[in-house]
Amino acid sequence: MKNRAEAPVFHTAVCAEPRQPLSQQENCIRSFPARLAHKELGMESKMIRKYRIGTPFNTESVTADIPQEKGLPEGGRDHVLFADGGRTLLYCLSEGEIIYGLGETVRGINKRGWDYISWNSDMPNHLETRRSLYASQNFLLFDKAYGGEDRCFGLYIDAPGKLEFDLGYTDYSQVRIDLKENDADIYILEGETPGEIVTAFRTIIGRSYVPPKWAFGLGQSRWSYMNEDEVREVADQYRRAGIPLDSIYLDIDYMERYKDFTLNGETFPDFAKFVSEMKEKGVHLVPIIDAGVKIEEGYDVYEEGVRNGYFVKDENGDPFVVAVWPGRSHFPDVLNSGARRWFGDKYSFLLDQGIDGFWNDMNEPSIFYTEKHLNEVFGELDEFRGVNIDIGRLNRLLSLVGEMAQREEDYREFYHDADGVRVRHDKVHNLFGYNMTRAAGEAFRRNRPGERILMFSRSSYVGMHRYGGVWTGDNSSRWEHLLLSMQQMPALNMCGFLYSGADVGGFGEDVTPDLMLRWLALAIFIPLFRNHSALGTRRQELYAFGPETEKKAAQIVRLRYALLPYLYSEFMKAVRDSRMLFTPLGFVWRDDMRARETEDELLVGESILIAPVVKPNASGRMVYLPEEMKLVRLRSAEDYEEEILPAGDHYIRAKLDEVVIFIRKGHVLPLAKAAENTVGVDYGSLAYLCHGAVPEEYELYNDDGISPAEF
Ligand code: GLC
Numbered sequence: 050m051k052n053r054a055e056a057p058v059f060h061t062a063v064c065a066e067p068r069q070p071l072s073q074q075e076n077c078i079r080s081f082p083a084r085l086a087h088k089e090l091g092m093e094s095k096m097i098r099k100y101r102i103g104t105p106f107n108t109e110s111v112t113a114d115i116p117q118e119k120g121l122p123e124g125g126r127d128h129v130l131f132a133d134g135g136r137t138l139l140y141c142l143s144e145g146e147i148i149y150g151l152g153e154t155v156r157g158i159n160k161r162g163w164d165y166i167s168w169n170s171d172m173p174n175h176l177e178t179r180r181s182l183y184a185s186q187n188f189l190l191f192d193k194a195y196g197g198e199d200r201c202f203g204l205y206i207d208a209p210g211k212l213e214f215d216l217g218y219t220d221y222s223q224v225r226i227d228l229k230e231n232d233a234d235i236y237i238l239e240g241e242t243p244g245e246i247v248t249a250f251r252t253i254i255g256r257s258y259v260p261p262k263w264a265f266g267l268g269q270s271r272w273s274y275m276n277e278d279e280v281r282e283v284a285d286q287y288r289r290a291g292i293p294l295d296s297i298y299l300d301i302d303y304m305e306r307y308k309d310f311t312l313n314g315e316t317f318p319d320f321a322k323f324v325s326e327m328k329e330k331g332v333h334l335v336p337i338i339d340a341g342v343k344i345e346e347g348y349d350v351y352e353e354g355v356r357n358g359y360f361v362k363d364e365n366g367d368p369f370v371v372a373v374w375p376g377r378s379h380f381p382d383v384l385n386s387g388a389r390r391w392f393g394d395k396y397s398f399l400l401d402q403g404i405d406g407f408w409n410d411m412n413e414p415s416i417f418y419t420e421k422h423l424n425e426v427f428g429e430l431d432e433f434r435g436v437n438i439d440i441g442r443l444n445r446l447l448s449l450v451g452e453m454a455q456r457e458e459d460y461r462e463f464y465h466d467a468d469g470v471r472v473r474h475d476k477v478h479n480l481f482g483y484n485m486t487r488a489a490g491e492a493f494r495r496n497r498p499g500e501r502i503l504m505f506s507r508s509s510y511v512g513m514h515r516y517g518g519v520w521t522g523d524n525s526s527r528w529e530h531l532l533l534s535m536q537q538m539p540a541l542n543m544c545g546f547l548y549s550g551a552d553v554g555g556f557g558e559d560v561t562p563d564l565m566l567r568w569l570a571l572a573i574f575i576p577l578f579r580n581h582s583a584l585g586t587r588r589q590e591l592y593a594f595g596p597e598t599e600k601k602a603a604q605i606v607r608l609r610y611a612l613l614p615y616l617y618s619e620f621m622k623a624v625r626d627s628r629m630l631f632t633p634l635g636f637v638w639r640d641d642m643r644a645r646e647t648e649d650e651l652l653v654g655e656s657i658l659i660a661p662v663v664k665p666n667a668s669g670r671m672v673y674l675p676e677e678m679k680l681v682r683l684r685s686a687e688d689y690e691e692e693i694l695p696a697g698d699h700y701i702r703a704k705l706d707e708v709v710i711f712i713r714k715g716h717v718l719p720l721a722k723a724a725e726n727t728v729g730v731d732y733g734s735l736a737y738l739c740h741g742a743v744p745e746e747y748e749l750y751n752d753d754g755i756s757p758a759e760f
Contacts, residue, residue, distance in 0.1 A: 096239040096240055096249055097115055097236055097237070098118050098122075098127065098236070099115045099118060099234055099235070099236050100117070100118050100135065100236075100237075101232075101233075101234055101235075102121075102135035102228065102231075102232055102234075103231075103232030103233070104232050105207065105208060105231070105232040105234050106209055106467070106476065106480075108207055108480060108510065109512055110254055110510060110511040110512030111254055111512075112253065112254060113252065113253035115236065121134075127202075128140060128191075128200075129237065131235075135235070137227055137228070138206075138224070138225070138226040138228075138235070139223065139224065139226075140224040141224075142193075143193050143196065143198065143222075144196055145193070145196050145645070146192065147193075148160045148161045148190070148191055148224070149189070149190040149191075149635075150186075150188045150189040150540050151165055151186060151187070151188070151189060151214065151540055152186025152187075152509075152511075152540050152541055153182050153186065153519065153521055153537055154181075154540070155176065155177050155179045155182065156177055156536075157536050157648045158536050158539055158635075158648050159646075159648070160214075160540075161216050161221075162216065163217075164180060164215045164216070165181070166180040166211065166214070167181065167185035167211060167213075168211045168457075169181070169185055169413040169481070169508045169509075170182065170183065170455060171454070172455075172523075173522070173523035173556075173557055174525070175522075175525070175533060177529075182522060183482070183508045183509070183519075183521070184482070184509040184519060185209075185212075185479040185509075185510050186509070186510065186543075186546070187205060187208065187212060187214075187511070188205045188250060188543055188544050189203065189204045189205075190203045190204075190247070191203075191204070192243050192635065192639070194635075194640060194645075195639070195640065195645060199639075201246060202237060202238060202239055202246065203246040203249070203250055204236070204238070205235070205236040205238070205511070206226065206233055206234075206235055206236075207234040207235070208228055208231035208232065208233035208234075209477045209478065210229065210230060210475060210476045211475070211478065212226065212228055213226065213227040213229065215227070236250075238250055242636070242639070243635075243639075244632070247542075247629055248626070248627045248628055250543065250544075251543075254511055254512065254515075254544070255512075255514075255515045256515065256545075256624060257546070257623075258516055258548055259501060259620075259624055259757075260406075260503045260504070260518065260576075261405065261500075261501040261502070261503055261755050262617060262727050262752070262753075262754025263295045263503075263754060264296070264333075264503040264548070264576075265295075265613060265616060265620070266295025266296065266727040267293060267294050267295060267296075267579075267609065268294075268296040268297070268298055268577075268578065268580070269283055269294060269296070269297050269580050269590055270297070270298030270300065270582075271298075271582050271588075272581075272583050272584045273300040273301060273302035273303075273584065274298075274299065274300070274303075275302050275316055276316035276317065277317055277318075277323050280297055280299075280323075280334070284327060284330050287590075287592065288330070288725075289592070290591065290599050290602075290603055291607075292592070292602060292603045292607075293606055293609070293610050293724060293725050293726050294332060294726065295332065295726045296333040296334070296335050296503075296579075297332055297335070298334075298335045298337070298408065298581065300337050301374055303316070303337075306343065308343045308345070308350070309342055309343075309350060310350055310399065311348075321401075321402040321403055324403035324404060331729075332726075333406055334406075335404075335406040335407060335408060335503060336404060336407060336408075338407055339373060339374060339410050339411045340373070340409070340414040340415070340482075340485055341371060341372075341374065341378035341411060342354055342360070342378055342379050342380070342381060343375035343377070343378050344370065344376075344377045344378055345375075351379070353391070354379060354381060354391075355379075357387070358466070359381055359382055359385070359387065359388035359392070360379035360381060360388075361381075361382045361463045361464060361474065362382075362464050363421075363463055364464070369419075369462065369463035370419065371416045371417075371418075371459075372417045372419070372420070373411055373414075373415060380414055380481075381485070381488075382466055383481060383485045383488050384466075384468075384472070384477060384480060384481075385465065385466045385468060386468055388488075389484060389487065389488040389491065390488070390491070392485070392488045392489075393488035393489050393492025393493075396489050396492055400497060400502070405502055406502060406504070407489065407502070407504055408504075408505055408506070409485055409504070409505070409517070410506075411507070412481055412486070412507060413455075413482060413507070413508045414481050414482075414508070415455065416454065416455060416459050416460075418459075419456075422453060422456065422458075426449050430446075430449065430450075433446055457475070460475045460478055479510045480510055481508065482506050482508025482510065482513065483506075483508075483516075485506065485508075486506040486509070487513065487515075489502075489516070490504060490516025498757075499756060500756070500757075501755055501756070501757060504516065504517035504518070505520055505549070507519070507522050511545065514545030514547070515545070517548075518546060518547070518550075518576070518577055519541065519548075519549045520550055521537055521552075522556075523557055524551050524555050524556050524557070525556065525557040525558045526554060526555030526556075526557065526559055526560035526561075526582075526586070527555060527558065528665060530551070530555055531555075531567060531568050531571065531663050532648075532663040533551070534553075534568075534571070534575075535651060535661065535663075538630075538631035539632060539651065542629040543629065547624060547630050548577055548620075550572065550576060550577030551572075551575075552580070552581040552582070553572040553578065553579060554568050554569075554580050554582060555582070556581055556582055556583050557583050559586055559587035560582070560587060560589050561665075562597075562598040563665060563705060565589065565591070565594065565598070566601055566605065566705045566706070567661065567663065567705070569602060569605045569606060570605055570707075571659070571661040571663075573609035573612065574612070574616065574659055576616070576620055576630070578609060591606065601705050601706035604684060604685065605708060607685060607723035608686075608723070610723050610724045610727070610729075610730055611685065611686040611720050611721050611723050612720065613727060613730045614720075614721050614732055614751070615656070615718055615719050616653075616654070617751070618654075618748065618750040618751075619653065619654030619656075621760070622654075622750065624758070630653065630654060631652070632651065632652040633647075633651065633652075634647045634650060634652065634673075634675060635647070636652075637652065638675040641675050643673050643675070647673055649661075650673065656713055656716035656717060656747075657710045657711060657712055657713065658678060658710070658711040658713065660701065668702050668703075668704075669700055669703050670700070670701060671699070672698070672699050672701045672711075673697075674694055674695075674697060674699065674711065676696045676713075676714065677694065677696055678694055678711035678712060678714065679691055679692070679693050679694070679711065679712040679714075679738075680692045680693075680701065680710075681709070681711070681718070682703075682707055682709050683707065683709070684706065684707055685723060686721060686736065687722070689738075691738070693740075694711070714741045715741050715746070716739075716747075717739045717740075717742050718737070718738040719735045719737050719738075719749060720735060720736045720738060721734070721735055722734060727754065728754075732749075732751055735749075
């Protein structure tokens, strides 16, 4: 491990013999110019056109200065028809045309055929019929390479309120985007290939967030570890089982009665000491921060917020009362720069005790109920007393109480002070999570300039990718969610969310050992690698399923650490070059109809293709290879089999403790020996698995894992 003073380096490995350990004396250390050079932006701006509809709210999602076109496109220019003065966008799809994008949503990689709504929502039960999840990332990429005409283009709609994307739902050959009440900036991006368009988009929205290296290790979480001893037990069990671990998450119960920036003094009596005890074991503690601030006299965060007018307000200008975990609460007005600074500085309460990572939750923002509506419900409930409750009344009774949460009407009841401009919340709804995370990210840069702090959020919007990653919220322990967790990755990458991932094993419901193992076999490739589960579900720590599963899980997790030099290098290159980490096959093999339709395989970085098993009771699965690849069946860095496979369909067996990958021709995969945590990964003894390439052709990245990544 290099010490902190050393500069981060990309180097090309030099080794005559593939698969022999390399010493640390690699040469050809190169530093790369920042990609956001003006010259390049100038180039990109030729392929990007910006149209303005009305006077949109400045979301600051786009950082580049793109000149605005005069008027709207006429006739066939820009493929998209701007109807109703630009408030309805129409586009005709051709046969076989793919629509990629829309960030974190349900359904597959190709978004065609469904109607999506951008409206950040606290929405567990990620059914395929959902229209919204926790994030809004309004970027689409159309690709019609197949069937004669080769054209692709990107479309970004920068509008922070509710939008509707009918992507061939009403009519399979037509896209209809309804801006509803939004004013908007609309960007159309041209490029030769989908990859080029993604790079153009990412270049104008600014560089992606980079977490500390330890955040690429396994994290163990559960709602909730209630006290120090429970946390110690988790760390000790992982150590006993020989399963590497880098972090343990603290859910809402570490706080004093769910109050942000407080600690439960009874269950965590000396927090700073405990944080350092865990760090000595190689484990970082990662506490949760929620959007709602409890209303309680004497609670400093509440009192300061009220005193300074830092909370969102009702129509009379009083702090707006909502209910979340602590009961009656206020939301910080994160669209106001003063409030954002104040809220961001609050994270120092935990940073000062040795904490170096956080997760921001409930920031759609989720509302269990508002005080105003609760009073209306109480009023109406009285009318049910003593009357016959027939089916009509019963439904009303049930919905009265059952539908108090996440009511759209409630989001029209409060206001932001966006630095002097009063804005009703629903108009800018999708910006809340982004700006809560931005509050923290800006504060970390101010207060911890020399250090990378882990930060990821549940809710997001394009722009937040500069301050943190995302996790995809409350999924369930279901096979379909294992597949979904893979399919969400490319669309998130397109919008700059590289540090992202789902709750491994599933959050809600009970996981089975085989689902857990198959999920691990996918998740070892995903940057945010966190096992998290809900209160009341089956225990899902990797030692909780008995010795057989524990052994298999240990074997798979150790592969994550063996792959770390590759995954970290690929992550950093994706940040530096504004490109994808997870690439759909259709991006690369654009003329290959089978590749274009493949929804359960992905390229990870430049060298490998993955095809995880996503069904129960399966000894393997069919894998489509668009070209010759080298199969590697990995059990450990020292124990693997290789086989060259021609292009085509193959039934690939994979036991529950194996991970099968495919190395692309002309590519290299570095592999380390397994380690107890990320700090222990030895870059000095890497092996290189090659397919028609030599290790020199691989650009490896390493750094101290903590200093801000500047390249
Ligand atoms: C929300 C989060 C979940 C967390 C729970 C309790 O449901 O999405 O991850 O465990 O709240 O804080």
